[in-house]
Amino acid sequence: MMHQLAQQHRNEQLLKPTATIHVGNRLSLIERKVFNAIIWHSQNQRSAKPANYMSVDLLMSLIGLERSKNTEVIMDALERLTTTPIVWNTLKKDRTADWGVCTFLAGAEMNGGRLRYVLNPLLVEKVEHPTLFAKIQLLVQTRFSSKYSLALYEFLIDEMCRNGNPKTHVFQVSLDTLRHVLQFDGIYKHLNSDVLKPCVKEINKHSDISLVYSGVKKGRAVAALLLTIERKAVQLALTDLVTVETSDDPLNQLELMNDPLEQMLVTRGVGKRKAKALVETYDETRIRENIAHVEREYQAGKVKVLSAYLIRAIEEDYRPKVKSAALPERSEMSEREAAEKAREELLTDWNRYRERRVRERFAVLSSAEQEAHRSAFVERLDHTSSILKKQFKKDGFASRMVDAQFFSELHERLLESPEELDLDAYRASLMDIAEVVAARAQG
DNA sequence: TCCTTTGAACCGAATCCGTT
DNA sequence: AACGGATTCGGTTCAAAGGA
Structure with missing residues (x-):
């Protein structure tokens, strides 16, 4: 039982603060693994208590020693983690602090198969609000x-x-x-x-x-x-994708209530009312093409705030002139233009897909992780556009614009499967699941 | 050119570490 | 305690590259 539980956990990731990776200290393999396991565990505790409990069996499993009964090794490692000083950030990679020293654990107890650990308070904030971190696969570490x-x-x-x-x-x-x-x-x-x-x-x-x-x-x-x-390339892709498509995720349902075009605008940060107004005022192609156009600009880094620019783009029609001229009759389009349009549509779809995935991935994070992302975002906010800051001051994360920007920045941090990262992989996966989708549409 | 430094690919011994 | 794997470190030979 316990092993099955542990088996599930091992597929998960921990967010290891950059600061603690560059520890100027000699940790043994087991100590390092225990360190990671405890970081992972504390990040998955919803409550921010100073002390946490985890079963020794789980810990053993997390460090790849599930068959061992040798708790002595663990105790040694814990002792080393509570007594040896760690000096972090000596490489100055993390913006939040330049230097620090403490021990990893303030203390640990083992009692009847349960481990009680107390993180060093100095480290807690780093672990719970890492601004820079590495996503370490828990499973991978057990294999080294x-x-x-x-x-x-x-x-x-x-x-x-x-x-x-x-x-x-x-x-x-x-x-x-x-x-x-x-x-x-x-x-x-x-x-x-x-x-x-x-x-x-x-x-x-x-x-x-x-x-x-x-x-x-x-x-x-x-x-x-x-x-x-x-x-x-990770193999999870297909099954993962299909189950997600059929899930009853509340986020999905909420989005499905809207008109698809309206929804596209909303997911890009446009307010609901404004989105509705735009859809009613302008024709679908104009909106779609402007979205595609704006997104290209956005990805090229020319646009700071997606939603605001998008609204203006639709209202004043920023589409490149050539394409809008060639648009009206699909049959009149040259092959090259058709291919370009298909590519554009694919890109739009892909971006919508990524938008959804990033929200889904965010939704399943622990509250500590979510909070970490938010605080990192707020920290970055200081160096970005003033409109965004104003919005944030007014409505916080409830602001559409802030929300859109937040998730757009999360793309890089949360998206990881091939079809999320690469347009071609996405196209390939579309072809793979085309049958599944078609079957579902009929049934 | 010749001499020296450096690395690649080995070998092997001592020691450490965790398991049985 | 004995075992096996990891770690550390000294050594050798050959080839390549840098410096005088």
Whole structure:
């Protein structure tokens, strides 16, 4: 029973603050895993109590030792976590604090198969409101057998997340940084042969990313590494997609009540009344094409606030002239224009899909995670447009504009399956589920 | 050009760590 | 306690590259 429960949990992610990834300290593999498991657990506790309880069995399972009864190991790890100081943020990657020192746990107790842990208050705020964090797959961590693999994996995921979760990411790391992150001081020969090579092998074999690297020389010696990370295609796609489409999610139902066109506007941050007015005033093509047009501009970074610009675009018709001229008769369109239009429609669909998915993904997060995203957003707000700030002051997250902007920024952080990240993958998945959808439409 | 430094690919021993 | 895997580190040989 317990194992089944644990099995479910292992598919989940924890948000590990960047600060705690760059801990300038030597943690053993088990200590690191316990650290992650506890972070995950505390992020999933709805109440923000200073102390939390979790079963020892669950903890053992989360660190990949489900068959072991050796609680002594756990106690040792907990002892190390409560006594060894961790110095965080020594790489200055996190904007909220530059430097800090504390122990990870304020204390821990084990009593009749239950673990009671008290997080260090200094760390609690970081864990509960991480502004920068890596999404670590809990399942992945159990499979590593080397502490370096786990440390490197965390570092890479963090790097990916801080760069907007691209599908592939190429970047350079100095050996100094790497030595610090991995806490390995040996000469390059050993760093390479004893640490990096086995790690890369393990990461490629067991994790959700794949990695290759090459040395960057300064003079004769290697001074940095050029890393190429690629997110592996995850297989969850199809089943996940279909169940979501049929679910009775309240969010979906709410959206389904509207006129689809109206709904498209609403999901982009336009207020309900305004959306209705626009739909009544202008014809469908004009609205659709302006949405597509605005979204292209938005993705190119030319638009700050989607909703406001969109309304203006529809009212004043920002569509490129050529296309609107060619529009009226579908049969008169050249093949190229038809293809372009299809692509545009696909893009619109895709964006709508992404919009929905990001809200769904947000809805299933724990309240702590949701709160973390909100506070990070508020923090970013200081550096962005004043209209948005005004809106936020007035209505908070209830403001349509704020809401739209919030979720639009969450795209990069929450969307992760291939069809959410890549238009072509989305098209492919559409073809895959076309039959399912057709069957449902008939039935 | 020759000498030196560096790395790649090995080997192997000592030690650490957790399991049985 | 004995075992197996991870970690650390010293060594060797060969080849490539940098510096004088």
